[in-house]
Amino acid sequence: MTKNVTDILFYFFFKYIKRNCIEEHANLASVHNELENNFLIGLLPSTTTRCWLGVQDAEGQWLWSDGTPYDYSNWCSNEPNNLNVENCGEINWTDRCWNDASCSTSMGYVCFLNFSLQNILNLNLLILRHSLNQ
DSSP: OOOOTTOEEEEOOGGGHHHHHHHTTEEEOOOOSHHHHHHHHHHSSSTTOOEEEEEEEETTEEEETTOOOOOOOOBOTTOOOOTTSOOEEEESSSTTOEEEEOTTOOOEEEEEESSOHHHHHHHHHHHHHHHHTO
16 A cells, blocks of 8 residues: 555554554654644544544653654543543544543554644645635
8 A cells, every 4th residue: 555645544453553653654643732633633534433642641641652742632521530541542532622541442543654744734724825825
């Protein structure tokens, strides 16, 4: 399967999630602002789709699996709650927010290839500006 830098891959089995992203020279999606959060939600096929993010609980501290700073969160009310040992985060749980869940739960996930979400957003803004100037 051939991929380019803007490919966004959805996988549907958690067991090999991070390894699958790495094999595609990608990382699990990290979110650093509301614009990126809304962009990811907009990629999902329905408002009820549950999808893993690259956020993990590392002994009480939430971290992004790609090593970028944990500088934004959009947890649902009363989340993360670590109910029954929930150490991974999912997007689009309810009301366009995040939920912590057991890492063994099978659901889709998002990988980004060699291209930051911010760069994709900047490219979209550049295209929009260009089209407005014509």
